[in-house]
Amino acid sequence: MIFARSLFGFAAAVLGVLAFGSAARIIWGPTDADRAVALDTMNSLVIAIMILLAAAYDSVLLVDLAIVYGGLSFVATMFLARYIERRSRS
Amino acid sequence: MSWIVYVLIVPLVFLGMLVNSLGVISLYRFKDVYMRMHGATKCSTLGTLFCAAAVIVYCAARIAAGGELRFAVLIIHIVMALFGLLIGNSTSAHVLSRAAYRSGIKPRFAVVDEFGDFCKKELEEEAAELAQEEERE
Numbered sequence: 001m002i003f004a005r006s007l008f009g010f011a012a013a014v015l016g017v018l019a020f021g022s023a024a025r026i027i028w029g030p031t032d033a034d035r036a037v038a039l040d041t042m043n044s045l046v047i048a049i050m051i052l053l054a055a056a057y058d059s060v061l062l063v064d065l066a067i068v069y070g071g072l073s074f075v076a077t078m079f080l081a082r083y084i085e086r087r088s089r090s
Numbered sequence: 091m092s093w094i095v096y097v098l099i100v101p102l103v104f105l106g107m108l109v110n111s112l113g114v115i116s117l118y119r120f121k122d123v124y125m126r127m128h129g130a131t132k133c134s135t136l137g138t139l140f141c142a143a144a145v146i147v148y149c150a151a152r153i154a155a156g157g158e159l160r161f162a163v164l165i166i167h168i169v170m171a172l173f174g175l176l177i178g179n180s181t182s183a184h185v186l187s188r189a190a191y192r193s194g195i196k197p198r199f200a201v202v203d204e205f206g207d208f209c210k211k212e213l214e215e216e217a218a219e220l221a222q223e224e225e226r227e
Binding site for chain 2: 001003004007008011014015018021022025031032033034036037038040041044045047048051052054055058060063064066067070071073074077078080081082084085
């Protein structure tokens with residue numbers, strides 16, 4: 001049981017490093033669409049981290065946070081896409 | 091918990107980490123927005139799915155071992171989060187690629203470009219409608 005918990009914690013740490021990797025693409029991306037794609041990737045990585053940490057710490061609260069975070073990131077990506085599309089056509 | 095559970099959990103977690111890292115590597119190895127989107131969206135969705143499957147197997151094993159109700163609640167909430175993630179990721183990738191095309195980034199490495207023809211037809215129809223309105227006035 002302790003082995004499974006520490007395995008989930010290790011996986012969450014690795015995914016955290018990967019999230020920083022996609023954050024570098026957000027800073028460095030050539031176009032706005034690149035930044036939006038990297039943000040989308042980072043959001044699903046953060047959801048995976050929250051699910052793994054919920055298993056590691058035995059708390060349902062983190063999974064609820066993951067559900068709300070997923071919905072909010074979906075809405076945020078929709079508005080980012082609208083912003084990218086509208087700004088270029090005008 | 092017996093060792094059979096670990097035979098299931100350890101490969102699922104490592105597959106999840108591997109697929110997620112492939113998704114992040116594809117953000118750097120590909121040349122175009124569309125290619126990056128193709129790599130990153132699919133891989134991050136599948137990797138999150140694998141990690142959540144590992145957690146679901148772990149919770150099922152804990153229920154079988156101790157019979158605590160907490161872990162059943164955890165499984166139900168993880169399934170709800172996965173449902174939202176699957177629908178949200180695919181839809182937002184679709185909307186983002188459409189917005190990227192309309193913002194003027196052309197897919198240089200693509201062979202077939204059907205959406206470009208569609209956009210051209212749409213623009214011609216808009217121009218025709220505008221001309222008709224001017225004639226009426």
